[in-house]
Amino acid sequence: MKSQNIFSKIPKNLNHEIFEPLIKNNVVTIERIISKGQQTSSWYDQTRNEWVIVLKGEAVLTFEDQTSVQLKEGDFINIPSHKKHRVSWSDPENETIWLAIHY
Amino acid sequence: MKSQNIFSKIPKNLNHEIFEPLIKNNVVTIERIISKGQQTSSWYDQTRNEWVIVLKGEAVLTFEDQTSVQLKEGDFINIPSHKKHRVSWSDPENETIWLAIHY
Numbered sequence: 001m002k003s004q005n006i007f008s009k010i011p012k013n014l015n016h017e018i019f020e021p022l023i024k025n026n027v028v029t030i031e032r033i034i035s036k037g038q039q040t041s042s043w044y045d046q047t048r049n050e051w052v053i054v055l056k057g058e059a060v061l062t063f064e065d066q067t068s069v070q071l072k073e074g075d076f077i078n079i080p081s082h083k084k085h086r087v088s089w090s091d092p093e094n095e096t097i098w099l100a101i102h103y
Numbered sequence: 104m105k106s107q108n109i110f111s112k113i114p115k116n117l118n119h120e121i122f123e124p125l126i127k128n129n130v131v132t133i134e135r136i137i138s139k140g141q142q143t144s145s146w147y148d149q150t151r152n153e154w155v156i157v158l159k160g161e162a163v164l165t166f167e168d169q170t171s172v173q174l175k176e177g178d179f180i181n182i183p184s185h186k187k188h189r190v191s192w193s194d195p196e197n198e199t200i201w202l203a204i205h206y
Contacts, residue, residue, distance in 0.1 A: 001166055001186075003178040006156060023154050023181060027130040028206040030154055051126050051133055053109060053202070055158070055177070063104055074158070075106040078126060083104075099156070101204055103131040 006032060006055060010095055017087075029102040035059060037092030043084040048102045050079045057096025062088035109135060109158060113198055120190075132205040138162060140195030146187040151205045153182045160199025165191035 053076035156179035
């Protein structure tokens with residue numbers, strides 16, 4: 001049994017947001033997401049719930065009703081399926097590392 | 104939509120390890136675990152897989168074959184169902200905060 005570290009192996013090229021599945025089966029996906037200044041231009045409208053935590057950095061999620069939630073280190077939120085949302089801001093200076101569980 | 108913080112609301116009394124479900128449905132449980140110096144004396148023999156990450160602090164997991172894995176901040180490991188394991192050490196000076204996904 002061997003551990004890995006969520007803060008290691010950060011790709012140098014962060015021109016695009018990076019999605020890395022860590023665990024994926026038919027009921028759950030656990031993924032690391034790395035953002036650096038990106039915003040998502042269109043809404044995420046997901047069939048599964050998403051529990052997401054910011055482990056490093058800072059970002060803002062915006063919902064279809066135009067409310068926003070700022071997420072800093074350790075902040076987590078549960079986004080029900082079909083709750084439309086997008087990343088409206090992420091720190092352009094440093095990478096933001098998210099852990100997302102789709103279930 | 105409101106966020107919470109994984110590092111906040113740490114109970115003062117940490118005489119026992121604390122398990123707090125954050126999300127629980129019939130396929131997945133996401134829980135926060137707080138340890139402070141505790142060890143588990145008997146083996147965990149779980150029917151589900153467990154993906155676990157140390158978000159703060161430090162601990163050691165030991166497996167039935169007597170191998171151990173030290174986990175520090177950001178270290179994660181996937182423990183298959185029925186892989187017997189226990190927490191053989193956790194930092195006695197500071198709380199260790201784990202995030203576990205049972206799936």
